[in-house]
Amino acid sequence: MSAASNRGPLVTLTAAALVGVGLLSADALTDPARTRAEAPASAAATTAAAAPAAVTTSTSAPPAATSATTTPAAAATTTTSVTTGAAAYPAEAVYVGRDATRRISVAVAVRDGKAAAYVCDGKSLESWLTGTVSGTTATLSAGSDRLVAELDAGWLDVTGTVRGRAVHVRAKLGSEPAGLYRLSRTDGTTIGWIVQPDGSQVGLETQSGRVAPAPVLVPGQPVNVQGEAAYPKEVSGDDRI
Amino acid sequence: MTASDLDQAGPAARSRPAVAVLAVPVVLGVGVAVALGVYGSLHEGAAYGISIAGFSSGAVAKSWLASGAFVLAIVQVVTGAGMWGWFGLGDRARVAPLHRWSGRLAILATLPVVTHCLYAFGFEHDNARVLAHSLLGCLFFGAFATKMLALRLRSVPGWALPLLGGLLFSALAGLWLTSALWFFTTTGVAR
Numbered sequence: 001m002s003a004a005s006n007r008g009p010l011v012t013l014t015a016a017a018l019v020g021v022g023l024l025s026a027d028a029l030t031d032p033a034r035t036r037a038e039a040p041a042s043a044a045a046t047t048a049a050a051a052p053a054a055v056t057t058s059t060s061a062p063p064a065a066t067s068a069t070t071t072p073a074a075a076a077t078t079t080t081s082v083t084t085g086a087a088a089y090p091a092e093a094v095y096v097g098r099d100a101t102r103r104i105s106v107a108v109a110v111r112d113g114k115a116a117a118y119v120c121d122g123k124s125l126e127s128w129l130t131g132t133v134s135g136t137t138a139t140l141s142a143g144s145d146r147l148v149a150e151l152d153a154g155w156l157d158v159t160g161t162v163r164g165r166a167v168h169v170r171a172k173l174g175s176e177p178a179g180l181y182r183l184s185r186t187d188g189t190t191i192g193w194i195v196q197p198d199g200s201q202v203g204l205e206t207q208s209g210r211v212a213p214a215p216v217l218v219p220g221q222p223v224n225v226q227g228e229a230a231y232p233k234e235v236s237g238d239d240r241i
Numbered sequence: 242m243t244a245s246d247l248d249q250a251g252p253a254a255r256s257r258p259a260v261a262v263l264a265v266p267v268v269l270g271v272g273v274a275v276a277l278g279v280y281g282s283l284h285e286g287a288a289y290g291i292s293i294a295g296f297s298s299g300a301v302a303k304s305w306l307a308s309g310a311f312v313l314a315i316v317q318v319v320t321g322a323g324m325w326g327w328f329g330l331g332d333r334a335r336v337a338p339l340h341r342w343s344g345r346l347a348i349l350a351t352l353p354v355v356t357h358c359l360y361a362f363g364f365e366h367d368n369a370r371v372l373a374h375s376l377l378g379c380l381f382f383g384a385f386a387t388k389m390l391a392l393r394l395r396s397v398p399g400w401a402l403p404l405l406g407g408l409l410f411s412a413l414a415g416l417w418l419t420s421a422l423w424f425f426t427t428t429g430v431a432r
Contacts, residue, residue, distance in 0.1 A: 007393075008341065008392075009388075009390070009392035010390075010393055012341075012344070012389055013385075013386060013389035013390070016348050016349075016352060019352050020352050020355065020356055023291070023356035023357075024356045024359065024360055026291050027290050027291055027357070027360040027361075028360070030291055102367075154285075197362065198362060198365070199300040199424060200427075216427075
């Protein structure tokens with residue numbers, strides 16, 4: 001070929017590499033795992049001075065710890081969880097994960113010392129739990145269902161019993177669209193969705209005891225429930241469920 | 242397998258293109274692919290990425306960008322073949338700019354996607370789709386680097402560029418099938 005002593009391909013390759021590195025840097029610099037610890041401080045200040053002590057300290061104390069647990073260097077040492085396990089919950093966050101068999105999904109939302117969780121297998125099993133946060137432990141319940149969510153080096157270790165079944169899930173800090181979504185209608189229909197960081201989702205719809213698969217959720221967009229458009233809400237830890 | 246290879250192979254290849262001239266581009270391309278895989282494996286998925294304006298979610302934005310890149314990749318195949326006299330596209334000098342710029346746009350469209358994949362998820366192997374997508378992603382950018390570097394050579398075997406171009410298109414098609422098409426068919430076509 002008469003190919004090219006020209007520099008075009010090299011320029012293209014270099015430009016692509018630079019843009020790629022730039023985008024990765026932008027991701028790293030704006031990662032909420034770094035900024036989240038600072039942002040809720042202002043939100044907490046405006047909402048309530050009456051926030052529990054555990055939360056107010058968490059906004060100021062753990063920025064270094066929370067960002068450290070998600071950096072690549074620290075990720076390689078997640079097994080040495082004891083050293084970084086002391087980090088407290090962010091003022092507001094949602095953790096999502098699946099159990100080892102990938103059958104049961106769990107999402108735990110925390111906010112200002114309160115926690116809300118949803119356990120769902122996408123077929124028949126589901127449970128909404130609420131509870132409180134103390135230090136690195138959130139304790140949730142609903143009827144005889146119990147969950148304990150323990151922070152462990154950036155992971156959330158969720159163990160408990162739901163509908164008589166043992167649940168054990170390692171959940172990760174999620175950001176939109178990953179998270180926990182809920183739709184509660186006046187006719188008694190309740191729909192819950194857990195959206196995983198990889199975009200997959202599970203959900204169930206219940207109406208007067210009948211359980212059905214949830215319609216597909218596109219976060220930020222309405223879903224069709226019995227012919228009407230309805231807007232699911234992202235669940236926050238202090239929501240009343 | 243390093244620069245000394247190129248020094249010997251380069252001049253010799255002027256008269257008779259030898260496979261050996263491809264050693265440096267191939268080695269560097271493999272290096273790119275392996276580096277991406279290693280970074281993706283070591284970096285703990287942050288489940289976060291910068292957002293792109295105008296879309297309801299990152300996954301939607303990525304799906305449309307990947308689809309755009311895939312359409313441009315079809316342009317790439319047609320114009321690439323056109324430069325070898327196919328399809329009666331005419332003068333090589335007329336087709337080449339279109340080939341170059343559709344390729345640059347396609348790569349540009351993939352960059353926000355791959356950086357999000359790498360930063361938010363990393364190299365994953367939870368299921369066959371995700372594993373195939375991770376492997377194809379590494380292959381695609383390795384092949385891209387190889388092709389860009391091979392284009393710089395004074396002379397390469399006649400099959401080399403079509404092979405690399407075909408590899409790029411196949412990898413991108415696989416990437417699109419295992420991501421955007423999967424997303425649109427499971428979640429629905431959304432903006």
